[in-house]
Amino acid sequence: MKKYAIIVAGGAGSRMGTPVPKQFLPLNGRPVLWYTLDTFLGVFPDLEIILVVPASHVEVARALASGFAGAGRIRLVSGGNTRFHSVRNGLELAVGESVIFVHDGVRCLVSRELIQRCYEQAVRLGSAIPVTGSGDSVRLVGEEGSSKPIDRDRIKLVQTPQTFRSDILLEAYKTDHQEAFTDDATVVEVAGHAVHLIEGEVNNIKITTPADLVIAGQLLAERMG
């Protein structure tokens, strides 16, 4: 089946404390986003990437994309005000029956194997939302700072690529934005579909702090051997 990957790299990266958005920061000599693009281009020869970046960074992203042998499979779209709007902008370029991955550009350690597993489950069940368990105990905070323990086996931390059959995702994104939309799974659920979880990867971290960048650099160096 046809495959699209919406790579969302629209963030301004304010938590990183640098003027460069985190998806463009250097990691072992290449921008963070380079690794994400390289992995998605490599996993399926017929996959098309729809790369959503801030309007201010379209030219930088174009230069980055042009360096790939598969550059013809990367299209650029400007981001919106929220993640929801950014994804919706990207979805306008996805036509026909397909499987659509929606992936955080800053999760540059995602493996081909996870992408492949998400694809297979989405074909079979309609969706694949990668999640991991918490290694720490977990507490649920209530009003006025009170908190109580919650069974950590019931808590799942949600990653990307959140993966869907196109009919489900495209229809779900026809709605208006809601506060409750924290990711694509919630958009699809509000549209009335169940979502199906799949085991994610502990190393599939989201780079949001300088410490994350250090960790990612080390993990990539180990992977390259």
Place this chain on the structure above:
Amino acid sequence: MKKYAIIVAGGAGSRMGTPVPKQFLPLNGRPVLWYTLDTFLGVFPDLEIILVVPASHVEVARALASGFAGAGRIRLVSGGNTRFHSVRNGLELAVGESVIFVHDGVRCLVSRELIQRCYEQAVRLGSAIPVTGSGDSVRLVGEEGSSKPIDRDRIKLVQTPQTFRSDILLEAYKTDHQEAFTDDATVVEVAGHAVHLIEGEVNNIKITTPADLVIAGQLLAERMG
């Protein structure tokens, strides 16, 4: 006030896939546990460490402890069948009014600053449970694999050192073991006390997998400059 740190290093480390318990694995040339001991010894000159290790590793731990200038402040205790029993064994050596830290031996990246903050809050409020937020979206899993989104701002991941005034902790640990005891905070709550959270540290990770060991090595190297 007098200070005790119960360092719990009783685990067998089955997830690491090595015959050596993870707290004794080498990290940049020294055992994981060395860094934990070094940090606690350094933060308060009058702090005493009660180190709980598997009975099979008392001699190894003794050799490790003897290398510190502060070796006279480290006492060794054999672990029990569960974390609860290990902590309770350690608490038998804590006498008099004090503040007691209970810390995972494998959280070797804990900072002196966090220990200091936990101490101050425990003196003032009776307890300090360090927690961090989740950078990922969070889902709550129900029966038969169903799941639903939960506001990630309400979810806190619990770290150590869980820190208490001795009167609260010693009394709470007089109970029998319960399944619900996942950490010291839950033991204290079951005894009828509220616990007070405090902001933890993203780098204060628990080393449970080979990838964690790589991450910790890199973060330690950065810290040492």
